[in-house]
Amino acid sequence: MTGLTQNIITAGTVAAALITLFGIIKSVIKYICSLNEKSRIQQERNAVQDKDISHLKEENRLICYGLSAALDGLEQLGANHSVPTAKTKLEKYLNEQAHK
Template sequence: MNSLAQIIITVGGVATACLTVFGIFKSVAGHLSSAKERARLQAERNIAQDKDIERLKEENQLICYGLSAALDGLEQLGANHSVPVAKNKLQKYLNKQAHR
């Protein structure tokens, strides 16, 4: 009877150990899968943000060129108060950005 109890205890211990190892393995696999998914989502967000930034840069470039043309037209019409100052600052800014 004593050896049967010992066998049952041993089998129970082995089964518990196996289930524990399986649980740990499953947990680690789930964590790695989750980390890969988070990395993939972050990469997708980065690509979308890069596209948005590029679109905004193009839009800002067009706005600056339009503003430059408007300031040039105002200067040609004789608006000399702060128009030449603003036009010069804008030209300096655009030149600085072009050489960046």
């Protein structure tokens, strides 16, 4: 009877070890899949943000050019208080941005 008891205990130990190993492997695979999903979601967010940033840059460029034209028109009409200074600063800013 001791041999049979020992075999049952050994079989139970092996089964418990296999179940534990299976659980560990399953957890690792689930963790890796979770990391991949998070990475995919972050890449999608980055793509959307890049598109939005591009749109905002284009909008900012148009606003700056419009402001430059307005300041130029004011200067031509004789508004000389702070218009020339603002126009110079805007032109400097646009020139710096163009060389970045």
